[in-house]
Amino acid sequence: MEFFSPSDLIGSSPILALSAFSLIALLANALVKNSAKTVFYISVVGILAAIGCAMYTFSMNATAFSDMLLVGGYASFFAVLFLVVALFSLCIAKPYLEREQYHFGEYYVLIMLSTIGMLMLGASADLITAFLGIEVMSVAFYVLAGYYRGKLSSNESALKYFLLGAFSTGFLLYGIALIYGTTGTTNLLRIVTMYPQAFGDPVHIIGWGLILIGFGFKVAAVPFHMWVPDVYEGAPTPVTAFMSTGGKAAAFSAFVIAFSVPMSMKDERLMLVVAVLAASSMLLGNWFGLSQLNLKRMLAYSSIAHAGYMLVGLASATSLGQQGITFYLVSYAFTNLGAFGIIAMLEKVNGANLSYEDYAGLAKRRPGLAALMAMFMFSLTGIPPFAGFVGKYYLFASAVHSNLTWLAIFGVMTSLFSTYYYLRVVVYMYFREATNTEEIILPKLTFATVIVCAVGILLFGIFPALIFDLMKSMF
Template identity: 45%
Template sequence: MPEPAFPSIALGPLLPTLFVLGAAGLVLLLDLLPRRSGKEHLAAVGLAGVVGGLLATLWRWGSNGRAFHDMIVLDGLALFANVVICYAAALVILLSVDYLGRAGAESGEYYALVLFATAGMMLLAAAGDLIVVFLALELMSLSLYVLAGLFKSPLAAGEASMKYFLLGAFASSFMLYGIALVYGATGATNLERVGAAAAAQGHAPLLAIGLGLLLVGFGFKTSFVPFHMWAPDVYQGAPTSVTALIATGSKAAAFAALIRVLVVALRSAQADWTVLLWAVAVVTMTLGNVVAIAQSNLKRMLAYSSIAHAGYMLVGLVAGGAPGAGAVLFYLLAYAFTTVGTFGVITLCTRAGQEAVEVADYAGLARRHPVLAATLGLFLLSLVGIPPLAGFVGKFYLFAAAVRAGYVWLAVIGVLNSAVAAYYYLRVIVYMYMREPDASPTAWAPSFSGGLALVIALIGIVLLGVIPAPFADLAQAAVAPLLR
């Protein structure tokens, strides 16, 4: 009787993720050892793991790989998404060192959960099978659910965690049911086989329903309207460092996976989903910007802003092709630097011993802390889309791709929405530079690691704004093989 043959496992494509997972395990082990004070050594281990994952990603650049019978695909799309995710996670860890100490919430579990969430994001970006999509999504989501409620105070953190969990579980059930229907219709969960079956079957009702439910799940993770309801409460209630990770890393991973599903599994139905995404893009960016105008809480305003930015990125998906998908990847990189930097400034600002989260808290900040005010102002101007910052170039690439693809009115609506967004972003700058501080002005909590994160983010938005061409070319080259 012949011996059973076990397939060899190629670990090369998993190397970036293994660095992060290894660091997560090491953090948990080191946290068990007695130590008199501080968790800075755990932050250093976590940062080393993320940087190791980033270096492994750069080392693998240009060399595609597959593992577990094509269930994991490390191609240009996954590699570019890994860069965005690792940069965001590294900056979040830097912001967290002193932020957790001021909040009295230092714990090894925090850094381990950040790393587990990062690993889930990296796996999601490289998922070539619907089973891996679901497992990676759950690894990422469960870690973020716990992180959102990890602080014992304020009570809003627990409420945010519960809302995030309940709505996330609801979305996951939609996605899981969709995967079951897709498997029932095609007999496969591999995205390439699903795509071949979809092309052969045409408009099969069971397959269409299954893929539609998949898009509902992605809509929740990327906060498209009408699946955005969780974002404002979670952004406002969660610890600010966690909010930064949710707003950047999870969005980058979800968009990378969505691009792969649309291009590989749904290419034969592109005419149908393009019309759907056109409408969703218009509603998403319009609702996000209009509702953001009425917000007085800065984190809640940024939540609705994040919804609007998801709408901008949908413009790139509607445009299609390497220019459209490449513009989405470039925008994700620019958005990650800008958003982490914005939330980073919030982590450094306190008022009456509490985190400064109201727009009014920043009145007169430029007079007391001019460097901090200028830093926040640059990040906000990048979110508006003012040249020569990264946000302007990102929006230019998105809208230019839409115009080239014939979606002129969609680009016009995007530009008009950017003009609307300028109001609520510039309002914060007006408060900082043109309003008098009240009796208890906002103070700055000095932090070397937090300041380093802000410097890196500032360099990122200026570099992407001044010399964007190399990064845009890399983004287009990352998705071009997938679109052939």
């Protein structure tokens, strides 16, 4: 019996390449003196190599390792997204950590290890690989959230993330066990064929409900969102940038694959549950966002609200909704990375300079930076011509197509709330006098990354077909 063939290895080459480079980086970290810089360059090379592999496998449309992993198309698309996000967050992290004097090689290794988990999530064709991907990603995130070993806020954020993350894993796993028990398989491709028989079994539906809880935690949907504000605030800013973009995108990519199974049956009950989750995430995320004074915390609540918008696409149970989610994840990743990049540049040691007040008068002191931040805020609000608008349009359109018009109206109403706190940043930057006149030093690497993000959201906002054409072969 053949266990695996060379084509399996080629198909999973992005994961293998990144794993190899992360081990090399870990070794280099142990063997080379003052290794942080060396490890940084190894990580960049490793990520670029993995991007190359993912692009090479894009045109394949297969599965690898006895239907455990998807190859090509969807998996490659998301692999490139996660790797680009990882690369950008490394570029934001390096100057930031040097300034904070916490510049160690382990950081880059951990980023790569969590990216391996993301790649597995995006490629999961089986609930086992989805579970493993979530864990590989999360265990690295727990450590990254607590990266400032000596700081209590970072410790606290890591502990909360760890306890609630592990708790949600228990639910996810119980769901997988129940689905396995009722269908006799954990493979999503085979569950589809078993589903009509298992459909009437309440145990089976409870299984999907438990999986929904598990994924709900990871994508930060209400009512499973309690950890988000604390973790995002306490973790180092580049880690927050990475978690809120890459982590969310990875959880959603597996969520979409897993839930395409029950959703393909147009199960009304499950659609309604997802729709209620979407509505409550949009409402509470935006509602609590209004009262925040700390920008990192504001973006945490905004991230809950954005999870709600994406769940609208999932609730619609159409391929239009899935495409909307995919596009939204790309636009959200670029927008949020850019916004967090700017926050990381302006932040001072010990988490100072994070409130709205500290952004007062930024337009006079650094007009370019203020303009970029305004672009990201407009994109998060969903104002054309930025990518955030196109993403929202497709998500709400998918809801209308599936007779969930109430959800689309609700989404538009709640995003009106969000205008207040996003535009508040712009108002502070442009219409308030500066209280702080210290000179702002901009690290070149971070600034370049932020500009690339801004170009990305403009490009995808004006030419969304760039992404949608790629998606034609995926869904």
